[in-house]
Amino acid sequence: MIDVQNLTRKFGEFVAVHDISFQVERGEIFAFLGPNGAGKTTTIKILTTLLPPTSGQVRIDGLDPTREPTAVRQRIGIVFQDPSLDQNLSAWENLDLHGALYHVPRKVRRERMQRLLELFGLWERRDELVKQYSGGMMRRLEIARGLLHTPRILFLDEPTLGLDPQSRNQLWTHVKQLNQDEGVTVFLTTHYMDEADRVAGRIAVIDHGRIVSLGTSAELKAQTGSATLEEAFLALTGTAIREEVADASDQMRRAARAWRGR
């Protein structure tokens, strides 16, 4: 379903993704783990047509994201690392806009919207503006939105960041259910090892832009002689804390949060 061969992405001199290759099978749940700045988000951006690769080959359901972005976009659903809802629209309006952008026929759209809002426990509050939602509700709404156009592949980039354990649990339960019932392929990144351990079939550990290990959770543990996935992860990527520079967006988001009094 996802086929990546020798993918490299450079930003000037900096190599964000260095010659990585992997395949994700249809119906698989595949986790991408790595410290901050390892290249996870860059890889997701390339797979989801937002960024062209510097070199290498990418196929999403047999299609090249650079040459056929529209066809690829129709097949994928994305839940971004940071929120991407319009806070001044209601949940219903956010979904309706998304459905229109993805060419979901109006009648089908309405039915699916109702089903997804009910599934994610948001139906009662569908007409409230999203800015009145809690962090967990926004996340659920984003996931519901990502599923509205029945994607074949769902990309989840750190979907549980900042969620309480209840919402996290609910989210993964839904994702697993979707994967089992509708055969949706899932590609996820997370910092929480227990989540990857729980939901992912195979796990790739990426560091400094390279895949340092790839296999099932049991294989990774066995390879490093660790008892838990967390230990295996630290054994593979070291214990040094990664430096990251905040860009303009991060600074703005922080300022806006302070401004809204959170």
Next chain:
Amino acid sequence: MGAIYVLWLRELKRYARSRVQVVASLGQPLLYLIALGYGLSPVFRRGGEGNYLEFVAPGVIAMTVLFSSLFSGIQLIWDRQFGFLKETLVAPVPRLHIMIGRTCGAASTALIQGLLVAAVAVVAGFRPAAASGLPLAFAFLALIAVVFTAVGTTVGSTLRDMQGFQMVMNLLVMPIFFLSSALFPLDHLPGFLVVLTRIDPLTYGVDGLRGALIARGHFSAVLDLAVMGVLAVALTALGAWRFARIEV
């Protein structure tokens, strides 16, 4: 086409929901109309130019459209920082449609804002010369909205942060407004001001508007229309080009 419509609708909904801002934003133009329109009217009349309120009202209406369409670029930066832009850019829709939808939405709200100020001006005592000029006046307002929304989109697509946008806007907005024909007649100006007013796009928009509303255009309506029309197309193309290069 569906994408253009839904993105246009989104801008209108957001506008309709910001009632407090809408009402608050009528204050400044009202002040201009009262302080300048009534305050300078005696001097203007003594200079043999007639009623200044009548003269300045089209300028103030155009100013409103200028401000709100230029600052639509902020919404673009805002949407980019808060992720909504990304949601639209990964949709299976050509980027040009997204840009057009956003531009139409922003231009429409700027136009509505201009019509509200026109209503305020009528309350303040402004009277258009003839109803037959109103369609043409509307066309000029729409052109001003499109031209400066395109400028806002160009700047908003190029800059990443709010502070930079504010800085560029401050460098643009005030000169565009003050060096146009919004506040003073174009006759008998010193040479340098003749040059400056003629390279300011807003001059042609205001002049066309004034011609349509009170039959006091300096240039012919055809020239005003031609300049604004060409600028609308060229700047929208520039905005689309910059928008196509946004990386999120």
